[in-house]
Amino acid sequence: MSRNVCVSCLDPRLSRRGFLKGCAMAAAALGLSDSMVPRMVEAASSPARPPVVWLHFQECTGCTESLLRASHPDIGRLILDLISLDYHETVMAAAGKQAEEVLHETVSKHAGKFICVVEGGIPTKDGGVYCKIAGRTALEILKEVAPQSAAVIAIGTCATFGGIQAAYPNPTGAVGVRDLVHDRPVVNISGCPPNPISFLGTVLHYLTFNRFPELDGLGRPLFAYGRRNHDQCERRAHFDEGRYVEQFGDSGHLKGYCLYKVGCKGPGTFANCPAVRFNDVDVWPVSAGHGCVGCTEPGFWDTMTPFYERLPGVRIPGDEGIITKAEDVGLKVLGVAAAAVGIHAAVGAGKRLVAGKKQEKADQKE
Amino acid sequence: MLYERKTAWGFLFRLYHWSFALSILALAVTGFYIHDPWISTANEGSGSFPMADWRYCHFIAGYVFTAAVLVRLYLLVFGNREESFLGFAPVTGRNIKNVFTTLAYYLYLTDRGGHRLGHNALAGTFYLFTLLFAVLQMISGFSLLYPESGFWQTVAGKIFGVQQEIRFYHFVFMWYFMIFALVHVYIVVWNDVWSPEGLISSIFTGDKFLPKGQEGAGKRA
Structure with a gap:
């Protein structure tokens, strides 16, 4: 691949050799045998490209940036040959009203067939007012688009688990897609940003087998998130x-x-x-x-x-904001316990001493 | 006063006690190394393998610990009167009353202890907490040892969360065992000083000495 990322990424004239190489790479990442490569090539070169709607919510576009630097296949190949990226605010030519029309058109025309990719967390607090696009909240947009899609891919840690905006104390009530969409299959490609290979591998797997790869308990594909x-x-x-x-x-x-x-x-x-x-x-x-x-x-x-x-660290309960190391807390509690033991033993010893003296006096009196 | 020798702890119980105690000692030491490795190999290419070896010992001790916990859980149901759940758990009127008698005795408020052949109910309550923490420690430990296992991911995921949270709780629970050990050893020695039942030797021999014809020991010596 040329070092000139911009030019080569947007060049749709990829050689057949490069294309096969991309498919073989994706098959390897998915852990498929090389006998599956022809099937993948066939699926990936099929003229019926699945339409994709890419929604941006609370995010930094880092996941898109990362994807733009993908090379096997590169972004040009992805959006021009493999999928039909109908709506993506960052890379689409249309803007404003036209862009919104494309979204509505794709959703209504390909209802039940398109893939919905979500990038960014979704704020839910106060009716979701903390993230609005074209006058509508992220919550509304997702509730409209996701149920009509064939499947949802959440890309990045924000879309999967809420990400940085969901960090304590989560002022906007941000959540991931899986917390809101329950009636569609949701695949989580987490990471900040995730590796483009994990995303492209999932898309190619879907194109080839018409289903998603095996997922772990958090909805992440095992081929990418199965090991530490x-x-x-x-x-x-x-x-x-x-x-x-x-x-x-x-x-x-x-x-x-x-x-x-x-x-x-x-x-x-x-x-x-x-x-x-x-x-x-x-x-x-x-x-x-x-x-x-x-x-x-x-x-x-x-x-x-x-x-x-x-x-x-350990957040000290009842004292908002104080966080300390677990071993410091442990050592302090151990110290207090040791002090209590010492005092208890001292009281016991004192009591014995007093009792002994009384006994002595009693003995003397006798 | 005439004392008689009575059997309190069966062989399996004593085996449990010592494998539990010694495995906790081994686990705490090796666990601290894993948490913050204090030995660093200075030279490369030597035959040393410290972290792998410490972890290996930790896992062996972990299995001993697990076996001990399972034996204790078995004895809670099938052990003798002193070892079984109803013998000391604060769920019967007799045991609840015993908690307060023992507490008063430990605070030097009375001279009559809540002594009995088995655990007093105050100790028993804390032993149940210890057992609970031991089970949690087992679950968190196994899910850290087998991170890719779907079973442990599900079980520990429901209780603790992701690997890092499991690791955090695994570390925090260790402190419970350290504090428990300190207090446990102190109270046992204290009891041995204040009432001549032979409490310490009982965990080796299984036998305690009680005043003849009476279940609990009498007045403070």
Whole structure:
């Protein structure tokens, strides 16, 4: 692929070789045998492209940005050959009224057949007024579009689990698509952003088999979210052999040791980052010397922070806002228990002493 | 006063107690290493494998712990009178009354303890809490050990949440066991000092010494 991402992405004249390569890559990511590649090629080159409506809600467009940098297949191939991306606010040519007309037209014309992709969380508090597009709330748009779709793909952690706006204290009442859409199949492609391969693989699987790949309990496809980053990490040997980065910039860090002690959340994060990596240049956070922050997990802003500590802090009940380390709390409680034991023992000893003296006096009197 | 020797704890119960206690000790030490590894291998290419070894010990101890918990759960139903649930759980009038008698005795308010052959009901209540935490610790531990298992993901997912939350609770529960151990050992020694029942030796021999013809020990010695 040319380094000139913009030009090559928007160039629809992809060679057949490149196209087959893309299908083979997607099949490999899905864990399908190479005998499935021809079927996938056939499905992907079928002229009947499924229409796709891409909804943007509370998000930063990072997932779209990430998708724009996909290369197997690239975004041009995806939107011109594989799917018919009828509505996508970021990449569509139409704007304003025309764009809204396209949305209505697609939804009514292809009712029950189109794929609805959702990017971004949906605020539910106060009637959902915190996110409005063309005068309608995200909640209304989703309630109108999703039930008429064939299936829904939630892309990114915001659309899957609410993301950063759902972090404590979640002022807008943001939720993910699965909390609102129950009558359509919903696939969660979580991540901040998710790897485009996970999204494209899911789409190609759907095109080839007319159903979604197998999902885990959180609705994420197992081919991409079936294993923990920790178990696939290139620094895993350093973990087992006890070689850790003690702090950023130390000699261990320069030697590429394990980032466990500086808060890597790989051990708690299900994703395919170490296996698939990003942007054709074979990088992911850990390969660049930063721990995993666990962005594919529900509520990662609450459960994975502080990003540079092993475990989240304990929120002291009744005292709003004070958060402290779990071991500090543990040690304090242990200290209090030890003090109580000491006082109890001292009282007992004093009592014995007094009783002993009384006994002595009684003996003397006798 | 004449004392007589009575059997309180069966062999299986004593086996449970010591495998539970020693596995918790091993689990806490290895668990702390896993939480915050204090040994770092300085040189590469040596034969050391510390984290893998500590984790291995943690998992072995975890299985011993699990076996111990399962034995205790079995004894709650099929154990002797002292070991079974109704013997000490604060669910019968006799046991509820015993909680308060024991509390008063422990606070030096009375000289008559709530002594009996088996657990007093105050201790029994905390043993039930310990057992509850042990079961939770087991569930969280197994779901951290087998993260890809659908079964553990579902069970622990319902109780705790995602892996990181499971890890957090697994760590927090450990502190319960540490605090419990401190208080438990203190109260046992205290009881041995204040009433001559041979409480400490009973967990080795299974036998306690009670005043003849009476279930509970008498006055404070």
